[in-house]
Amino acid sequence: MKTLKIGILGAGSFSRAFVPLFKAHPLVRGVSLAELIPERRRAEAASAGVTETYGSLEELLASDCDAVAIFTQRWMHARQAIAALKAGKHVYSAVPAGTTVEELAELVETVRRTGLTYMLGETSYYYPSAIFCREMWRQGKFGRFVYGEGEYMHDMSHGFYEAYKYSGGPDWKRTAGVPPMFYPTHTLSMIVSVTGARMTQVSCLGQVDESGDGVFGKGLNEWDNEFSNETALFRTSDGGSARINEFRRVGHWGGRSVRLSLFGTEGCFEEQPDGDVWVNRQREVTSVSDLLRCSNDAAWSMQPGTKPEDGTQHDFHSGMAPVHPLWRLPKELVNMPTGHFGSHLFLVDDFVRACAAGKLPPNHVWAAARYNIPGLVAHESSRRGGELLAVPDLGEPPAGSSFLEPDLASLAPPVPAWTLPGPAYVGKSWW
Numbered sequence: 523m524k525t526l527k528i529g530i531l532g533a534g535s536f537s538r539a540f541v542p543l544f545k546a547h548p549l550v551r552g553v554s555l556a557e558l559i560p561e562r563r564r565a566e567a568a569s570a571g572v573t574e575t576y577g578s579l580e581e582l583l584a585s586d587c588d589a590v591a592i593f594t595q596r597w598m599h600a601r602q603a604i605a606a607l608k609a610g611k612h613v614y615s616a617v618p619a620g621t622t623v624e625e626l627a628e629l630v631e632t633v634r635r636t637g638l639t640y641m642l643g644e645t646s647y648y649y650p651s652a653i654f655c656r657e658m659w660r661q662g663k664f665g666r667f668v669y670g671e672g673e674y675m676h677d678m679s680h681g682f683y684e685a686y687k688y689s690g691g692p693d694w695k696r697t698a699g700v701p702p703m704f705y706p707t708h709t710l711s712m713i714v715s716v717t718g719a720r721m722t723q724v725s726c727l728g729q730v731d732e733s734g735d736g737v738f739g740k741g742l743n744e745w746d747n748e749f750s751n752e753t754a755l756f757r758t759s760d761g762g763s764a765r766i767n768e769f770r771r772v773g774h775w776g777g778r779s780v781r782l783s784l785f786g787t788e789g790c791f792e793e794q795p796d797g798d799v800w801v802n803r804q805r806e807v808t809s810v811s812d813l814l815r816c817s818n819d820a821a822w823s824m825q826p827g828t829k830p831e832d833g834t835q836h837d838f839h840s841g842m843a844p845v846h847p848l849w850r851l852p853k854e855l856v857n858m859p860t861g862h863f864g865s866h867l868f869l870v871d872d873f874v875r876a877c878a879a880g881k882l883p884p885n886h887v888w889a890a891a892r893y894n895i896p897g898l899v900a901h902e903s904s905r906r907g908g909e910l911l912a913v914p915d916l917g918e919p920p921a922g923s924s925f926l927e928p929d930l931a932s933l934a935p936p937v938p939a940w941t942l943p944g945p946a947y948v949g950k951s952w953w
C-alpha cells in the first residue's frame with residue numbers, strides 16, 4: 523500500500539503528542555516539522571527526533587511531503603488547509619475547521635475540486651461515550667432521536683490563560699477572548715456523529731463576562747466578544763432538538779470537561795462526572811461506567827505501561843477504555859501514549875489509512891462543516907439576544923464517494939469486543 527510523508531505544521535504543545543504517533547505509523551515513511559519560531563522549532567525537532575525542518579507553511583508546501591497536519595492557532599486552520607490543498611497536499615487539521623461560514627465554504631469547495639483527503643482531528647469523535655452511543659444507535663437501541671446535550675466546560679483558570687499566552691504572544695488577550703461558540707466541534711460532533719442529522723436552526727444566549735480580566739468585553743478582543751459562556755438550543759433535521767453549552771467561566775472540576783447525553787424514544791444515555799448510565803423504556807438501568815472508563819493504571823489498562831512518569835497530564839496520557847476498538851489499530855501504535863480519552867491513536871490511524879486508501883475518513887470536510895457552522899451561527903444569535911437563525915448547510919460528500927469505515931469494520935474480531943452489561947436494576951413504576 524502507498525506510504526506517506528507527513529509535514530507537521532506548528533510545534534506547540536498539541537503537536538508534541540502527535541509527532542511520535544505519525545512517526546510510528548507503518549504507512550508513514552517520513553515526518554517533517556514546520557514552525558515559525560526558531561527556538562521552538564529546534565527544541566521540538568530535537569526532542570521528537572525530527573531532522574527535516576522548515577520555517578514556514580510556504581517552505582513546507584514547497585517540500586515533497588504528501589500531507590500536512592495542521593496544529594497551529596485555532597483561527598488559522600481553514601486558510602492554511604486551503605493553501606495546502608491547493609499545493610496538492612492532503613490535510614489533517616486540529617479543531618476547529620474554520621471561523622467563518624465563507625472560509626468553510628471555500629474549504630469544502632477546495633476539497634471537492636482537488637479530490638484530496640481532508641480530515642478534521644476531532645478528538646470527541648473517539649471519546650468512549652461517542653463510540654458507545656454510535657454503536658447503540660447502529661443497533662437501533664435509541665429508537666427515534668428526541669434530544670441531545672453536549673457540553674464543553676473549560677474554565678479559563680484551568681490552563682487556558684497559560685495556553686493563550688503561549689499561543690498569542692504579548693497581545694494574547696486579543697485572541698483569548700474568542701467566542702466560546704467558535705469552538706463548538708467537541709460538543710456538536712458527538713451528537714451529529716451519532717444520529718447523522720444536522721442542526722437546522724439555533725437560538726443562543728450568551729453570558730456577559732464580569733471577571734474583569736481584560737479578555738472578554740467590547741473592544742478587548744478580535745471578535746469584540748463579551749461572552750465567556752454561551753448556551754445554544756438547536757432544531758435538528760430529524761425533528762428533535764439539541765442543547766450545547768460552551769462554558770469558559772464555570773466552577774466545574776475539569777476532569778470530564780466534554781460530555782454527551784442522548785435521549786431517544788426507546789433508550790437514553792447520560793454521562794455524568796461520577797458515572798455513565800444507559801436506561802431504557804423497559805425501566806432497565808445499566809451502569810456503563812466500567813465500559814467507558816479510560817485508564818492506563820496496571821489493573822485497568824487497555825494499554826499497560828504507557829503511563830507517564832509524572833502521572834498528571836490526563837489530557838495527553840489518558841489511556842484507553844474497554845469500548846475502544848483497539849483491535850483495528852496497527853500493532854506499532856497500540857502501546858503508544860494516547861490522550862484526550864484515547865482519541866489520539868485513532869485520529870492518526872484514520873487519517874493515514876484514508877490518505878493511503880484514497881477513501882473518505884469519518885470526519886471528512888462535509889462532517890467538519892456540520893460540526894462547526896452551527897456554532898458560528900449560534901454566536902451570531904447570542905449577539906442578537908437569542909434570535910432564532912437558520913443554520914446553512916454545505917451538503918454531503920459527492921455521490922459515489924468511497925468511505926474508510928467499511929474497511930475498518932472488516933477488521934473487527936469474530937466475537938464482539940464488548941457487550942452491554944446486564945442491568946444493575948429494573949426500576950418499579952412510581953404511579
Ligand SMILES: NC(=O)c1ccc[n+]([C@@H]2O[C@H](COP(=O)([O-])OP(=O)(O)OC[C@H]3O[C@@H](n4cnc5c(N)ncnc54)[C@H](O)[C@@H]3O)[C@@H](O)[C@H]2O)c1
Nearest residue numbers: 532534535536556557558578579593594595596616645689
Ligand atoms: N482536544 C483537542 O482537539 C485539542 C486540544 C488541544 C489543542 N487543540 C488545537 O490544536 C491547535 C494547536 O494547539 P497548541 O496549544 O499546540 O497551539 P500553540 O499556539 O501552542 O502552537 C501553535 C504553533 O503553530 C505555529 N505556527 C503558526 N502559524 C505557523 C506557520 N504559518 N508556519 C509554521 N508554524 C506556525 C506557532 O508559532 C505555534 O508555535 C489549536 O488550534 C487548538 O485549538 C485541540
